[in-house]
Amino acid sequence: MFIIWKFETIILLFNLKKFTVYKNGVSIVVDFKKLKSKKAKPKSIDPLEIFRRLPKPEGINDLYTSQTEILQKWFERRNEQDIIIKLHTGGGKTLTGLLMAQSTQNETGEPVLYLAATTQLVQQTLEKADNLGISAVPYISGKPLDEDFVNGKAIMVATYKALFHGKSKFGIRGEANPQNVAAIILDDAHAAFSVIRDSFTLEVKKKENPSRYLELINLFRKSFKDIDRLGTLEDIVAGSDFSILEVPYWAWHDQLDAVREQLKAESDNFGLVWPLLRDQLHLCHALISKDSFTITPILPLVNAFPTFYEAPRKIYMSATIADDSEIIRTFDANPESVKGALQSRSLAGISERMILIPELMDFDFKKEQSERIIEWATSERGVGAVVLVPSDTAAKEWSNVASVAKGSTEVESLVTQLQQEKIKGPVVFANRYDGIDLPGDSCRILLMNGLPIGTSSYELFRASALYGGTTITRMIAQRIEQGIGRGARGAGDHCVILLMGRDISSWVAKDANFRFLTSATRAQLDMGIEVSKEIESARDLGQTIVRSIDRDKDWIEYHAETLAEQVDADETNDLYITLAKVERKVINLWNDGYHDKAISKLEQLINDDKYNLDIQMIGWFQQLAARIADRWGNRDRALDLQRQAFSNNRNLIRPRVLPPYRPLSVSQPQAKAIARKIGDYRLRQGFLQNFEEVVANLHKDASANQFEQALCDLASMLGFISERHDFSGEGPDVLWLLPNQVGLVIEAKSRKKEKNALTKSEHGQLLVAAEWFTTEYPSYECVRVSVHPKNQASRSAVAGASHALTYENLMSLVSDARLFLTTLSESQLSNEMLEAECNRLLEGSNLHSDRIANKYLVPFEVKS
Numbered sequence: 001m002f003i004i005w006k007f008e009t010i011i012l013l014f015n016l017k018k019f020t021v022y023k024n025g026v027s028i029v030v031d032f033k034k035l036k037s038k039k040a041k042p043k044s045i046d047p048l049e050i051f052r053r054l055p056k057p058e059g060i061n062d063l064y065t066s067q068t069e070i071l072q073k074w075f076e077r078r079n080e081q082d083i084i085i086k087l088h089t090g091g092g093k094t095l096t097g098l099l100m101a102q103s104t105q106n107e108t109g110e111p112v113l114y115l116a117a118t119t120q121l122v123q124q125t126l127e128k129a130d131n132l133g134i135s136a137v138p139y140i141s142g143k144p145l146d147e148d149f150v151n152g153k154a155i156m157v158a159t160y161k162a163l164f165h166g167k168s169k170f171g172i173r174g175e176a177n178p179q180n181v182a183a184i185i186l187d188d189a190h191a192a193f194s195v196i197r198d199s200f201t202l203e204v205k206k207k208e209n210p211s212r213y214l215e216l217i218n219l220f221r222k223s224f225k226d227i228d229r230l231g232t233l234e235d236i237v238a239g240s241d242f243s244i245l246e247v248p249y250w251a252w253h254d255q256l257d258a259v260r261e262q263l264k265a266e267s268d269n270f271g272l273v274w275p276l277l278r279d280q281l282h283l284c285h286a287l288i289s290k291d292s293f294t295i296t297p298i299l300p301l302v303n304a305f306p307t308f309y310e311a312p313r314k315i316y317m318s319a320t321i322a323d324d325s326e327i328i329r330t331f332d333a334n335p336e337s338v339k340g341a342l343q344s345r346s347l348a349g350i351s352e353r354m355i356l357i358p359e360l361m362d363f364d365f366k367k368e369q370s371e372r373i374i375e376w377a378t379s380e381r382g383v384g385a386v387v388l389v390p391s392d393t394a395a396k397e398w399s400n401v402a403s404v405a406k407g408s409t410e411v412e413s414l415v416t417q418l419q420q421e422k423i424k425g426p427v428v429f430a431n432r433y434d435g436i437d438l439p440g441d442s443c444r445i446l447l448m449n450g451l452p453i454g455t456s457s458y459e460l461f462r463a464s465a466l467y468g469g470t471t472i473t474r475m476i477a478q479r480i481e482q483g484i485g486r487g488a489r490g491a492g493d494h495c496v497i498l499l500m501g502r503d504i505s506s507w508v509a510k511d512a513n514f515r516f517l518t519s520a521t522r523a524q525l526d527m528g529i530e531v532s533k534e535i536e537s538a539r540d541l542g543q544t545i546v547r548s549i550d551r552d553k554d555w556i557e558y559h560a561e562t563l564a565e566q567v568d569a570d571e572t573n574d575l576y577i578t579l580a581k582v583e584r585k586v587i588n589l590w591n592d593g594y595h596d597k598a599i600s601k602l603e604q605l606i607n608d609d610k611y612n613l614d615i616q617m618i619g620w621f622q623q624l625a626a627r628i629a630d631r632w633g634n635r636d637r638a639l640d641l642q643r644q645a646f647s648n649n650r651n652l653i654r655p656r657v658l659p660p661y662r663p664l665s666v667s668q669p670q671a672k673a674i675a676r677k678i679g680d681y682r683l684r685q686g687f688l689q690n691f692e693e694v695v696a697n698l699h700k701d702a703s704a705n706q707f708e709q710a711l712c713d714l715a716s717m718l719g720f721i722s723e724r725h726d727f728s729g730e731g732p733d734v735l736w737l738l739p740n741q742v743g744l745v746i747e748a749k750s751r752k753k754e755k756n757a758l759t760k761s762e763h764g765q766l767l768v769a770a771e772w773f774t775t776e777y778p779s780y781e782c783v784r785v786s787v788h789p790k791n792q793a794s795r796s797a798v799a800g801a802s803h804a805l806t807y808e809n810l811m812s813l814v815s816d817a818r819l820f821l822t823t824l825s826e827s828q829l830s831n832e833m834l835e836a837e838c839n840r841l842l843e844g845s846n847l848h849s850d851r852i853a854n855k856y857l858v859p860f861e862v863k864s
Helices: 007-015 032-038 047-053 065-077 093-108 119-132 193-199 210-218 221-226 230-238 249-254 256-264 325-331 335-339 367-379 392-396 407-419 457-465 470-484 502-509 519-534 538-549 553-566 574-591 595-607 615-632 635-648 670-679 685-695 704-717 760-776 807-825 831-843 852-856
Strands: 018-023 026-031 082-086 112-116 136-138 155-159 183-186 202-205 284-288 292-297 313-318 352-356 385-389 427-430 445-449 494-500 721-723 734-738 742-748 781-788 803-806
Touching: 047 065, 047 093, 065 082, 065 093, 082 093, 082 335, 093 112, 093 119, 093 155, 093 183, 093 313, 112 119, 119 136, 119 155, 119 407, 193 325, 202 210, 210 230, 210 256, 210 292, 221 230, 221 249, 230 284, 249 256, 249 615, 284 457, 292 457, 313 325, 325 335, 325 574, 335 574, 352 519, 352 538, 352 553, 367 385, 367 445, 367 494, 367 538, 392 427, 407 427, 445 470, 457 470, 470 502, 470 519, 470 615, 494 502, 494 538, 502 519, 502 685, 519 553, 538 553, 574 595, 574 615, 595 615, 615 635, 670 704, 670 807, 670 831, 685 704, 685 807, 704 721, 704 734, 704 742, 704 807, 742 760, 760 781, 803 807, 807 831, 807 852
Parallel strands: 082 313, 112 155, 112 183, 136 155, 183 313, 352 494, 385 427, 385 445, 445 494, 742 781, 781 803
Antiparallel strands: 018 026, 202 292, 284 292, 721 734, 734 742
16 A cells, blocks of 8 residues: 655655655655656657647647647648748747757757747747756857757757857868758747847957057048048048948958958957958958948858758748848748748737827827836836837936846846846837847836837948838838837737837838838737827826726727738738849859859849839949959949949949939929828828928038938928939039929038138039039029028128028028928828818918028128
């Protein structure tokens, strides 16, 4: 007869896989592990059967329908080298990935590697595996790869950085015996794009190594002088200009040996990157900012890692983002696999999000009100509140009311404390739109302040080079999706999202941007816009937020019903896939020495009318072709291609010989142009926010670049055609073309002190610009304009026939434009009737193209 001695002992020893009982006072140990091994069936390779056999931790009884659907589809296609899995944030990607990893390990008996974006996510994955009874081991820095992983007995969980660096324990190409794996699971693959690029990016930081920073820049001073950018370069080096300059690729190619020699002397400082770049510098951008000299590949050179590149199975676990083409650009994934991504139509994993946009509400929302909201949430309601901002500089603005997370270690610590509800915040995270999971009460209010445009030199460079095109719009859309996904992690979770700032408010209000978001986010934003329209005061806003936190039944039902009606499977955009496919193929051809084939592939894409590429992207691809031709040694062809590229996209590198100028054309009346601009916004308040964002840079402390761009954008909002065209001093800083065959040729002396008159030299620049305009636009009347503190010129300037747009009159113009555009935007008229109303208002307005010059411009007078 068996007698149980102590209940507590049974529980304790059971956790050790043993059960202690007593017979006649003698203890007997029953080894359940041994009993299990005696009756063990052959290991299953079906992930659903694997899950059925596993012990179920508390909170997991069965798989979501979406998980079951995905696992079945994957099992049928498991031998494809690249498979993309798309599940909603919180839809159980980690469990799904672990089951696929276990299935592969059972089938092959070979190592399987599971990658996550951060060490915190690695730990979460290991805990999940342990709870399920799946054998998993961590990657440990400074130690050999775990034997259980190497022998195919345990899944290794590591960060992306553990694999992708120049001293990788997994091996890099050219080394003996790189680690082979049967499969790699890439969790949150969409969050790894910047991590992978960072692994291939070498930065010589001015603060840490000022002499090397300057020595590298000095190699290229002449090349910048040749393209009239030496002044900009010097301002950047001095720290007064925040823009990013790319070293002209022809100069970069000429100086590769000198660059290599300089960096070789510093190789110990770049040990994790240098082995990946030292033989591939020609495949890189060289970027100069006020803080660093950055070298980063055009596309990440992932083929340097045989463990990854030659893995028989690569499984990309991604959230449901609208554009998956970056998986091709970053990982060199099979484009057909991206098109055939596995996804479910189930709503499982879609969290409840109340997205509110205070700037689009019918009251003047101040930052102080948002500060009170997050303080109220944490102190009075006891729930977590988080602020996401695009940069460290923006984070400092919240330091008086919130803890600012500085550096990766502090970020992980604060995230853990929020998750464990040891703190409620508010906490501010800078440029952390992915890799942070804050479920439940750890974050009930998420405030996104500012448009997430990126902060790295490469991100800012690409945003500038492709400004105005859809590529950057897609990138911003993805970051917004990732950001709003931080605060609600799956079905049953809920969060209030506040989108703050003129830039992000106007972005989400514009119709053209909506198509770059997933259907779930579009539906939640539409709900948010409708709710925002009903809110008339800060009090209303507070009460609306409370309804989400207090689980108001009407709100919950409204959200659920609207989501079910509007959410559908997101279709893959074939154009974006094609662009990424061609760009990646071209880099691979170039890397393999097939220069001519690479250039031909780009030209075929550019010349194929069916793709209807925007001119920014055409220019980008033409510049890539020019870069390849130059490296090939065909400099005449390179120059011709670069001239074409610059003609299409003036944000790119100016060629040494300028292309012929293409005159602009005025294609529509002023009223029609204004009405069309306003009509582009699904919520017209967004247009007004965009206007305010533009005119905020029309002041004497703005940089020349900011001021000139704002003048250019203001003209567009007033229904005129405009451009910036000062190259080699031949054109004006800004050109406004009015519908009545009048051109305002504008030189912007925005930073000039009020007491200083217009000089002879400054007026000479205006005269040269006017001469250029007369040549290019012979049928137009030329009005010479200088933005100047006062309408005073020196006697030697002889500026009597030129005009000043004084600061005072510029502010008057802005004020009149604000009133005019506000009246139109708030008129509630349909897009069809808006043009007629605009015509009517223009007839009595000084903004009319016939009157604007006479009203706001004044002749220069000789300073006494």
